[in-house]
Amino acid sequence: MSVLIARPERSKTGSLETRSGVDSRNPVQTAPWQPALPPLRHVVRQTGEQEFAHPAETDFSRILSYYRIRWVYEPTAFALAWAADGRPSEMFTPDFYLPDHQLYIELTTMRQRLVTRKNRKLRRLRELYPNVRIKLLYRRDYLRLLDAYPCPERPSEPCTLGRTLFSAEAIRDRITEIGQQIANDIVATSAPGETEPVLAIGVGSGSRRFLDAVVGEVRQADVRLATDTVRLTRYRTLGGARRVRVCRGPQTDLQGRRVLLVADIISTGLSVAYLANWLRRQGAT
Known part of the structure; x- marks a missing residue:
């Protein structure tokens, strides 16, 4: 060869x-x-x-x-x-x-x-x-x-759906509950004279649908909420240590802004913890 x-x-x-x-x-x-x-x-x-x-x-x-x-x-x-x-x-x-x-x-x-x-x-x-x-x-x-992408040389095998863990109605109810809880927390913790709305940041492309759903519920409660997204990459050093890097930061000015992080899934929490510290260094509160 x-x-x-x-x-x-x-x-x-x-x-x-x-x-x-x-x-x-x-x-x-x-x-x-x-x-x-x-x-x-x-x-x-x-x-x-x-x-x-x-x-x-x-x-x-x-x-x-x-x-x-x-x-x-x-x-x-x-x-x-x-x-x-x-x-x-x-x-x-x-x-x-x-x-x-x-x-x-x-x-x-x-x-x-x-x-x-x-x-x-x-x-x-x-x-x-x-x-x-x-x-x-x-x-x-x-x-x-x-x-x-099946091809003729490999016949596709029939797929079967597994057990449904949460119904669509249960998921919608839970999103509504989360949105109402976030709205109440924002109102309760707002500082006097605060003019800028809380910035909701979606972590990764997979969080977009969940972010839109939660933000929609918060806005229905007449609470202002701005949105943005960040993208992270995860890697290991030659010594085996796990690291996280921001490859696309938010486009919004973070100085003095309160931030709400929205992630589609959390496993170890390493990425979210790193991002929270990174946002604080950029001026977020």
Whole structure:
């Protein structure tokens, strides 16, 4: 199998060139400058199903082919770490490359709690090769693709609905109750002379519908409420510590504003706690 190996560019002196343009004798500690990848025509080939490492990759290739999305299987191996003699000591080979979209796809069917090592490799790849676009598809993404984009070679299996936990009426009643409680709290805690309405911020795109429903109930109680949204990203450092970063902040001026956070789901509370502290640093009260 033909594989392209992406590695740092060497100068005429034999040293590695970094993105800052300064030569370095320690390739392990510095991020290498990313050279242009060679054309993929050398590795495009007819691929049989027996060459795939996992049945999920076969299913994914069928979906791509059926919807006429050009793809190449494992065309590039990226070096992530180097030994003292300059040879790669750790490599990462994404499963698919989509040349029309200039996007690499890594497909994993491992359960969410088992993909920590693969996430670490992707973070390292993005650090060393910032111009390379790559997307990791988890097990849940793969299953959603099979349901949403069936192809004739894989007959779709009938789906059955599970037990209903909460009826639509019960959910509407609970949203109304939450909205009334928020309205009462806003009125009770309003400071004399306060002119700006409380700012309700939705955390992530998944909170939009819930945010709109709650805000609608609050406004029906004749309480003013402004809205905005933020987007967060979550990642792990090389040491394994979990971190949160604001990738899109609110567009509203936060100085002196009271803020209400609305999230669609809370697991550990790490993201919401980080966001609350971040908003306080921006001047929110």
